[in-house]
Amino acid sequence: MSSPIINKSSSNSVNSTSKIHSHHELNHGYDMSTHQYLEVHGTSTHITDSPLNISIPNTTGSTPSTPSPTLECNQINNSSNSSVSTNSSNSNSSNNMHNSQHINISTNPGSGNIFEDIQINKLSVSGAKGPLHNSLIKMNRGNIFIIYTGGTLGMKRDPISGALRPEPHYLEEQLSALPEMKSLDMPVYTLTEFNPPIDSSDMEHEDWVKIAKLIEQNYYDYDGFVVLHGTDTMAYTASALSFMLENLGKPVVFTGSQIPFAELINDARRNLLTAIIFAGKVDLPEVCIFFNNQLLRGCRSRKVDSWSLDAFDSPNCPPLATLGMEINVNYDIVLNQPKGRFRVHEEINKNIAVVHLVPGFSDDTFENILSGKIEGLILQSYGSGNAPAKKSKFLQSIQKAVQRGVIVVVTSQCLRGSVNLKQYATGKSLLDAGAISGFDMTIETAATKLGWLLGRGLTKEQVKILMETDLRGELTKKVNKKLII
Ligand SMILES: NC(=O)C[C@H](N)C(=O)O
Known part of the structure; x- marks a missing residue:
């Protein structure tokens, strides 16, 4: 097992190399006074009709700043076989203060890491706000809460009818088995699942409230949230959540897929892993949708294609980030950190x-x-x-x-x-x-x-x-x- 290594370089500083010892010691973009990190790697839980009755064992021993729900966790230990190298550069020009920071993620050969396969190895920040956002890409491992609501991503084909339907617990098993999730550089996660997981055509306002409540109850314990959701109504839920979550200071990244994880060739794996990285490692105080190559503002997104893997767009708003040979976050348009206290508004008029x-x-x-x-x-x-x-x-x-x-x-x-x-x-x-x-x-x-x-x-x-x-x-x-x- 190799130790993860950070290589930092910038135009005005010498290259330096340091080891990551734990995710606690490194820079973070949020108010540390309200944060707690759980020492749980790759945990999962199931929720019933009453998803709010969950509790998380607080292994840090510190007192949560908001009441923490209870959750029964099946703890899974991640093993590491990857390294992270960070390449940071700052360059100021007279008319545009530009900052970029790159994170390269690589693995041992043959590890099966998807980032190696598709050569997605850089994360960069750009935009006039650049220098102010030097800490926006977090060097710590990150700790995220995943809410699996259903959708194609975790579906399986009915052997008789051939129709796709959500398969309880399947996604949880697949995620914990992914080699990438064993990397010490990937965010640790806690996964909670709708019981039963649903096709997003069945989403109701009550389900939006469930998601909002789960985020509220876990807000101060995690760096970010991933919501796994069917694509058909994802833009509605992401829009609704954008409004319901007031003064949101952390990323809430929706994703899903057009092809289920269970299929040999699929878009589920990459969408899921990239959403996890955005939620755990990037300072994005917004509800967003990550799909295919783009991170889009949730309340600007639309499902524009029922067949292509490039299924989402935000026609009147540029992407918040794009994924190519590197991940480029455009902080010129990412919302600023809110000044007020985070809260959830649940009431939605149905008429x-x-x-x-x-x-x-x-x-x-x-x-x-x-x-x-x-x-x-x-x-x-x-x-x-x-x-x-x-x-x-x-x-x-x-x-x-x-x-x-x-x-x-x-x-x-x-x-x-x-x-x-x-x-x-x-x-x-x-x-x-x-x-x-x-x-x-x-x-x-x-x-x-x-x-x-x-x-x-x-x-x-x-x-x-x-x-x-x-x-x-x-x-x-x-x-x-x-x-x-
Ligand atoms: N690709 C998908 O996820 C479509 C599915 N019918 C859903 O919205 O749940």
Whole structure:
């Protein structure tokens, strides 16, 4: 077994080599006073319907800063056969302070380490905030909490029907057997599993709350969180969690796969391992989705391909990080560390409808949708926020709904660009009817944000202002920063 070695070099410092003795002694980007590290390597647990009744044996002996749930752990010892070398360089230019730091991960030959196979061996930070973020890539091993909700990643094929279905405990077994997870350079993890794991098409608001609660209960014990989730509704859950987790100061990285871990060729293994590295080793105070080659902001992401392994995109927001020969984190766009205390908001209003306009739609059908118990409507309109202006009955329905207190938000059917309700008369008619703009929010974000805001007991006016305000990096146009909740 070889000892992990860090090689550090920078343009203004000499190369140095040091051994990692433990993950406690090295630099960390967060408030150490609130942190605890568990001396558990590769642990796993199962949760039942009541996932909040879990407890984690606190082997450090220190008192948690928040009540720590109880968890029965099956401890698995990792063995190490890899090394990490860190190559750090700082270069300042007059107009752009640039900093980059690289981590090379390599293993003994024949170890089966995926990073060796695909030559993903560098992690670098770039952006104007570079020098300030010198400590953003953590040198310590990292300690993460993995929530496995289900999805293709851990599915197996039904031998009779051939259909894929989630297989309880399968992922946990596979993960603990991975050679990479035995490396002393990989984050230690605790895994908890939905019981039963579900296809993400079955995700409900209650499941979002389960995930949020698990993060809340373990928040101060871990460096980051990985949420393993089906791809079909991952963008909705990631968007919802972006809002539910207020003042999030740690990475919450969603991932999944298009092909199950159980298949010979799959995208599960790489997505999983890379998400674990992001969650444990990089300072990302955001809910993100890692998929294929990109780390995307959760509340900007969409599933854009039902077949390709490159299934996710964030069309109106550049990736937070990209994976190629090196991992490049763009700290110019990563959110800043929050100033307030972390907390979870659970209430989400379910009375939201999404209507995708098509030419020639029936006014009566539209009227029927609006006459229900609806409290929020997301209108997927044409282009930059246009809808038929000649259809007076349609506009009257919107007007009446707005008067009844329904919040009507106009988004675009286009993948890119933003809504501008003042650009065309056909958009202006929606504005005049009382609708508000969703700017460049995705449909996933507009719907979950509206449900979340309506669940917060705010006035309709506040909800309208906040829908048009950037709260988590979800929209480009920043207006009305006045109202802080
Ligand atoms: N690739 C996937 O994960 C799709 C699956 N139906 C799910 O969303 O759970």
